[in-house]
Amino acid sequence: MAIASFNGFGPGSQPGEEDGGELQYMEMPNSMATFAAPILPEKEEVVRLDAALAVLEAVAGSLAGHHANAENAVHDLSGLDGANLDLVNQVLGEGEVSIICGADLQAQESVLAGVWRVRRTGADGRLARDVIEVGPFPSNVLARAFAGCRNALALPSAYPAGVFNAPPLLSEICDHIPLVGPGVEPHVINLSLLPHTEEDLVFLDDLLGRGHVAILSRGYGNCRVTTTGTRDVWWVRFYNSTDAVILNTIEVTALPEVVRAAPEDVADSRQRLLEILGAYR
Structure with a gap:
């Protein structure tokens, strides 16, 4: 999940100073997909993808149990093989919010509000952690x-x-x-x-x-x-x-x-995810 970068203020958005100096802002995420319903495989194509379906069922359960004062639920994806991970990627898609936190932490809201894909890379640039987090905002990002x-x-x-x-x-x-x-x-x-x-x-x-x-x-x-x-x-x-x-x-x-994902949007995400999973039950 690559996120490109752009300047917080576009060129020319603020007048330059007389000495030629310009306001410089940190690099920002560049682009991201707006909402689109995920294109999903047919039921017969996922018969051996039980691990992915189990993770998604667990995410639906976390959405059901979420409330205002609840801690974010975290679902680790490190045990999934490529085919199972592809199904998770298809179901989640990319939603409205992209986040960069320092050099090693990125988060992307899925098409389901309040369901985040959070990835951390190691010093060598390789993926060190890949999780789904359910909550208003990724907890590790907020903590840092x-x-x-x-x-x-x-x-x-x-x-x-x-x-x-x-x-x-x-x-x-x-x-x-x-x-x-x-x-x-x-x-x-x-x-x-x-x-x-x-x-x-x-x-x-x-x-x-x-x-x-x-x-x-x-x-x-x-x-x-x-x-x-x-x-x-x-x-x-x-x-x-x-x-x-x-x-x-x-x-x-x-x-x-x-x-921040609103409570009513989180509730709506649970219903939408249950509808998706219903096609595979």
Whole structure:
């Protein structure tokens, strides 16, 4: 499951500075399939693929048992041979959300919302772990999202020339970081509706820092989400069909809603998977 890469801001999406410098953002996943019903083999073609069907039945069971406070269920695929793995790949397909976490961890939501394919590679680049995870978002990605990041921002005593609106925004961010927790709504700062200079954006980007996670979500149009180097602070950007930014926000939250599988979607995924498996019973 290769995921290509692109820049978080497309060329020309922000005006260059007078000295020729440009805002540079971490590489993002490039493209992914939008939803399409999987093309599945006929019943007689899977008669010897009991291992794959058993895994998929177990995934259906995890979907049935999932609830808001449940830990993600993990189903290891390392024991499957090529033919069984091919069937799992066909059933899962590729859905709306792609994730890169550091150099060794990738996740792809399947066509079944809340069912994720999570792969980790070793230092040699070879596949080290291949699992299906059932839950709102891959747990390993979330656990590593802010690993090594600062827990708070130290506000500077002076600001560079051209920085006007960044200082109050930074104070607002600092005020909300300690509040993040279960049941707390995300705090969203809509930069698209606020006056700001190019210097404000550069300063915010430099001070917040760069994180480990890059996400592409097509569930609500073309949305690209990245972690910063500051705990629980995310950049969330929406793009139009010409790759121009139409909404630029900073979210202070444990996980932006746009990349989280909703409970009703998880329930719908169980029904769809049961319908698929019903054809093979």
